[in-house]
Amino acid sequence: MSRAAFTLALGIAVAAPVASQAQSMAGSMQGSMAGMDMNGMTMPHPAKKPTARRPVARKPVPHSAPKRRVVRSGPTSVGRAGPATAKGMDDMNDMPGMAMAPASVVPPSPAPAGPEPMPGMDMGAPGAAATPAMPGMDMSGHAKPMATMPGMAMTGTALAAGDAPAPPPPTDHYADRQFPASEMDRARHAMMHEQGGRSFAQVMFNLAEAQIRNGENGYRWDGEGWFGGDIDRLTIKSEGEGVFREGVEAAEVQALYSHAIGPYFNLQAGVRHDFRPSPTRTYATVGFEGLAPYWFEVAGALFLSDTGDVLGRLEGYYDQRITQRLILQPRIELNLSAQDVPAVRLGAGLTDAELGLRLRYEISRQFAPYLGMSYEAKTGRTADFARADGRKPSSTSLVAGVRFWF
């Protein structure tokens, strides 16, 4: 800020206790001027203390400065001040060092210029001396020119900061001088670990449901658990499906190291093992998971199998809150393959798509039963494999399940 601006600011600051709060302060300052009881303040130092005079000479300014605004606040506030003063009088009796003066002393119009320390009060000391005896009270109707009040605004927090260099951080710990270093060490490590270094864990199943469709009713799950800190985590994922009385059709587990790479996304790498279908496969995995703009939860991964096949997956869902607890979740999962893998009945390209719409009710955040629809379709050459196996390449299910975490 330039010096000129500062001077300006100074002027403003001098003109009022709080230039920017005229409305709020004006009322209360009126109150304080008129009757001290309004403010709940008594004199910090009774005027009878001789020492109280000393500051007068040193700093006459601060006390007079704010008064200007009070004076300015006009007839309306003075009008209010009258009765307040009268009322204030009753409470003054027990105030040390003050004698009551008749209420008529209160100026009937905006306060006059000159030292009028406290309308309605005789301080038992000359006004000019009494004012400083009440530092900060600033109740008198001073109207001295600002020029005669140096110091007030150009001191303390009104001053600009210098540009001295910062000291180097110390290498020791001060408390080690007063307590055994080993005890401090233990406490320090505990404290540092506690403030930001904790590990957490969560297991969440977004899908855990029964699927009702023509002929073969089945089930489906998709869950994830993690353990770790803010940045680095061990993540276990599992998803799969099966048919009642026929057993598990597909089941996979991934064990991943997860690393936060931004405010919203984690990079994940590890292994995936498919227990079903047979023959089982193991894949090296790299992927991402996170929150995309517009609040879409998204994840994607590439899988390289132990037989050299490359697969891919993209999934995403969106939680549409209908009410605070009723939530509609559209969800999509796409699986891809870079090549035909006849052994596990996959064709090159998009192998299958799963579109779901689930409506859940959060009885608690951790437990939310849901109902919904799920459409699954094998596509392209994968669909051909399915037909060749005598299975329908697509199906639509009614689903019922529970989304839960712990």
Place this chain on the structure above:
Amino acid sequence: MDYVIDRRQLLRGAGAAGGGFALAAWLPAWAQSVSPGLTAPLPVVSGEDITLRIARQTMMIDGRPSRAIGINGTVPAPLIRLREGQNVRLHVVNDLDEDSSIHWHGLLVPPQFDGVPGVSFPGIRPRSTFLYEFPIRQSGTYWYHSHSGMQEQLGHYGPIVIDPAGVDPVRSDREHVIVLSDHSPMSPDAIFRAMKVNPGNFNFQRQTLAGLLSGRDQTLKDRMNWGRMRMDPADISDATGAAYTYLVNGHGPHDNWTALFTPGQRVRLRVINASSMTTFNVRIPGLRLTIVQADGQNVMPVEVDEFQIGVAETYDAIVTPADDRAYTLVGEAIDRSGMARATLAPRAGMAAEVPHLRKRPLTTMKDMGMDMAGMPGTAGMAVPGAGDMAPRGIDPTAEQNRSATLATGAAAGPGMSAGTGMDHAGMAGMKTGAGTPGDGMAGAAQMDMGSMKMRDFAAAPQVTKGPGVQTISPMPVDRTGEPGQGLEDVDHKVLVYRDLMALTPNPDVRAPSRSIDIHLTGNMERFMWSFDGVKMSDAMEPIAFIEGERVRVNLINDTMMGHPIHIHGHFFELVIGHGDHAPRKHTVIVAPGSKVTWDFTADAVGDWAFHCHLLYHMMAGMMRTVSVRTKEGTA
């Protein structure tokens, strides 16, 4: 674990009898749906030798037992009443099975007695005693609490009142200590974990489709813009009334703790926010509050109708109830998910109308540090033609806690507030413009996306770039002249920081020799909180000062939440245009996306804690050590 029966339960009977009200008081608390009122005063300890025993116990809240950690059998802990100039020896006995500690919040004490394990001392081991001994060099309203683990959340907090050595410039006929706090049936670990693993876990006042269809909260356009930014404007508080019951002196809103007065008396209320996570908006409908002290330091009297009190702040207010009637003291959680409630009454057993919870606010572009008014070329942006000025209510499905059932006021339903239109994103940010149509703001939001980056580290070179920093305020502004979040549009006078002016000149009026910036950073989606992008657990490098040095500190909030920032061992003077009468504080709320500047004199040699006083923000890493060394000591 064994729990001691709360001593207050016994006191309650005595207090009730003393208060002389009806037989209902003799019923056990659980037999009463709404208590006629409790006048039980806080137990007081004083003198030069004081013993404080920290132990697990149960406490009764609204007739239900709850686990707690108390001191000398009570929650809040006993009122410690001292006199300026005396010495005090505090024998603190830790009867817990874990380490504990007591920090004397706001007291200027030697560093070894400041009570922060790992910073000022090793902590108090289980079943052992630690002796705190220090001179009392100040007067005013303060408090004390654990700095170990999350014991504070369980009730390990209590008030301190220090009477001045001379005449108290604040005169009153009677005084009451009002300790506001938040208590949960959940364990602090469970609360912390829920917020860590499930962002927004406790927010049941989010925007919904139902709200959109019924014309509440943000317009579709605004929702799209905020959604693109992955910002939830309804994310006001992390832990809410869904987790908490809000207490006055350890009593729930249905307990109706009652402070007595005689009509015409000048009553001094010493209000302490001892919450773990809750910023309160405090008011007493029908009474004006004259603020006479903030953080234990006398201020020039300011008359207000309501004030926002951040966690760990204290305000002393004078009220003068003239009528022979009851008044309700309302401590409304900043997100309006619940309230703390007490009664001021001439006799026990009285109750006044309890106002409805007002609607929860939404954050605005300004809360993201995008001050539209301050942008060159947009200051006078008129946004013509956009018409939608009608106030929009809160989501119809928003939930509040049990305290909402107390409301008896004739006001509009809880969904609608007396204030108008504060749901418009950016309302606050557009104050210089004449009108602020909601549609216009959506346009502005779009413009922001084009011209202002939300995470441009060039705007904060000192901040360590990482997943823990979700946003950087591109244009943080000083908001100390504005009412706190959610109080922009109330139709009465709300205290703002700039109203505060020290009663006496500041002790050190030198110009700061240098200034430093400290960024408050975080990621709401991961519940990570830090200073300058660095968590306490990441690095031990302290913020260094030389003894006697006067330094200007700029706190820049790069997050969309307010943070009550507290420095131990020192007071600071807020740089808000009051020269040598700057208010001196130990804790200050840095409003979302804003900047707060204070000067302080590093006059206490030692290592001191410096942290956000939202408990779980501190636990997530929003803490640092401040070191003050003699000049020779750093050579």
